[in-house]
Structure formats: structure tokens, C-alpha cells
Amino acid sequence: MIIGITGGIGSGKSTIARALAARGYAVYDCDREAKRIIAENKDVQQQIIALLGPEAFVNGVYNTSYVAQRVFAEPELLERLNQIVHPAVKENILEKQPDFVESAILYEAGLDAICDKIFVIEAPEDIRIARTIARDYHGDASPENINKVRARIRAQRPYLSSIHLSSIGRQAVIIPNDGRKSIEELAEEIIALLN
Numbered sequence: 001m002i003i004g005i006t007g008g009i010g011s012g013k014s015t016i017a018r019a020l021a022a023r024g025y026a027v028y029d030c031d032r033e034a035k036r037i038i039a040e041n042k043d044v045q046q047q048i049i050a051l052l053g054p055e056a057f058v059n060g061v062y063n064t065s066y067v068a069q070r071v072f073a074e075p076e077l078l079e080r081l082n083q084i085v086h087p088a089v090k091e092n093i094l095e096k097q098p099d100f101v102e103s104a105i106l107y108e109a110g111l112d113a114i115c116d117k118i119f120v121i122e123a124p125e126d127i128r129i130a131r132t133i134a135r136d137y138h139g140d141a142s143p144e145n146i147n148k149v150r151a152r153i154r155a156q157r158p159y160l161s162s163i164h165l166s167s168i169g170r171q172a173v174i175i176p177n178d179g180r181k182s183i184e185e186l187a188e189e190i191i192a193l194l195n
Contacts, residue, residue: 002114003099003129003194006106009152010128010135012177012186016121017102018185027126028093030103030111037088038062051077086110118172119190127178128153 005020007013014029021027039043039062048056048067055066071078086109093101095116106112123131129149130141135144173193175186 001116002093002097002101003101004105004106004112004115004118005102005121006118009104010132011123012131012183013102013121015106015183016177016186017100019183020100020190023187023191025100026098027100027102028096028098030089033092034085034089037092038085039073041088043058044084044088045156048081051080051084057189089112111147119175120172121175121177123177125153176182
């Protein structure tokens with residue numbers, strides 16, 4: 001059984017995933033594993049080079065700044081890059097068969113199709129902003145940083161939009177992470193809901 005964990009920036013999904021890993025569950029971090037696959041998988045590397053040119057790798061190392069510049073300037077390139085990376089990640093998940101798959105873009109990457117159940121971690125926007133400011137901006141809650149975080153939140157698709165309602169069906173469970181329960185309590189709640 002593969003269980004998906006998703007949620008927007010600052011929702012706390014990664015913290016909950018770490019709490020589950022600390023309890024002995026195998027947790028697949030899609031961000032980390034996608035980076036590893038790009039760094040190690042020669043077939044994926046060749047496809048990226050074919051798409052973005054040899055500048056995508058410098059001395060065999062993924063040139064993230066170059067790639068980011070290209071895909072944000074040309075959104076269709078991002079879609080095509082995702083069509084290279086997402087299937088490789090999906091294949092790797094199916095090989096490893098982890099207990100949990102953590103991904104901010106679980107639905108967008110089509111990973112919901114391989115999950116038996118999905119937990120959507122949610123938190124109010126003000127809490128998500130505060131958590132992201134603490135994590136990514138060393139607690140500097142300047143108006144500029146707050147606006148940057150708001151822009152990142154807006155850039156992410158809403159997790160329970162009408163687009164997803166049909167695909168979510170009965171397999172998704174909403175887990176509120178608004179600070180009323182500890183991360184430990186939320187991890188235990190998820191474990192209790194596995195059966």
C-alpha cells in the first residue's frame with residue numbers, strides 16, 4: 001500500500017512526513033528523489049539535454065539556475081521537462097514501494113494514480129506564511145518577504161479545486177495542521193487512519 005501526503009507550501013506536510021519516517025515508515029521525498037534521479041539517471045539526463053541543450057549540465061552537474069531561467073521564460077518547456085522527470089519518479093516509487101510518498105505536486109505529477117490513499121495537509125494562509133518565513137527567510141517577516149511567500153502560495157494550484165475533486169474521490173483525507181494538534185499527534189492520527 002502506498003500512501004500519498006500532499007499540501008501547499010507551509011502546510012507542514014514535510015514535517016509530518018519526517019515524523020512518520022521517525023516512526024520507522026519508509027517515506028519517499030519526491031523533491032529529493034527527483035534531484036537524485038536527475039543527477040544519476042543517464043537516460044533522464046540525455047532527455048533533458050535534448051530538450052534544453054548541453055548547458056543544462058555543467059561538468060556533469062545539473063545547472064539548476066540555467067534550467068530555471070529557461071523553463072520560467074518558456075512555460076511549455078517546464079511542461080516538457082515535467083514529462084521527463086515525473087514518469088522517472090513514478091517508476092522509481094513503484095520499484096521502491098515506500099509506505100508514504102510526499103509531494104507538493106502529487107496530483108499534478110499523476111502520482112495520485114499509484115496511491116491507495118492520500119492525506120492532504122491543510123493550514124490557514126497566515127500560518128503557512130509564518131512557517132515559510134521562519135523556514136526560508138530566517139524569520140524576516142518584512143512586507144517584501146511576506147509578498148514573496150503569498151506569490152508562491154498563489155502559484156500553487158489549490159489542492160481541492162474543482163479540477164481535483166473528481167480525481168480525489170473517497171481516497172483523500174483532509175488533515176488540518178493549524179497548530180491545535182502537535183506534529184506527533186497528527187502523525188499518530190494518520191497512522192490510525194491507515195486501516
